[in-house]
Amino acid sequence: MCLPPEGTEACWRYIDLELDPVLHERDSRVEIEDWDEYEQACRNGWMSADDAKLAQSTAEDRAGALRRRDESWQERGWQMLSQQT
Template sequence: MTTVRLHKIKRPGGEYWFDFEQVARDADGTWLRGPVGSPWHAPHEDGTSAVSVVVLLAPGRPWAAWWVGDPADRRLEIDVCLPPTTTEDGWRYVDLELDPVWHASDGRVEIEDEDEYEESWRGGFMTADDAKLARVVAEGCAELLRRDDEPWLRRGWDLLDSA
């Protein structure tokens, strides 16, 4: 397995990074997996992951999907972002804050982090175009999660469960 670093930029929060294994690349994008114990860094602390995750990224697509194996709240989170780009050591994207989330326990879909979105937009850390992109993509991804008809949605769970 190839180890790659995912850099997630939050405005104004700073840079977060996660060390993952690249497990596949296909027509849907690049698949990364972070088993329990994977290192991460936030501006205020460092740590290791308490749960397994799988991430799907693709250049040009304004979102990154995160399958989260949290036993208390197994979920699929979509990070709406500026399209991810490859870097020397992995991937990078700028988070646009809105996060459509599907909860496995009850099938509920919600869009989280409205407060962070408003703070970034009103604080001048996001352009009007980025704010509009975030809203349109978040609503589209929430609908995609409700329909649950994309094959890659199940593939993410399969990769998470095989970790």
């Protein structure tokens, strides 16, 4: 999960919110990875309390979409990504 990318004069940048929902296709297991990195970022003040709440709620929401196999979200995500390149 990350905040939307922002264009600068020289490049693009984004803020990584650390948590990553993952669908393991072999056994259909869904998990949220990188809790240790998230906790470290919170503990060290690398992300605001509001961004931390946003990261957790968004990761949980997207993990739910993966569990439901919400194909429209997954397709839309790939389409949005391809439009950025």
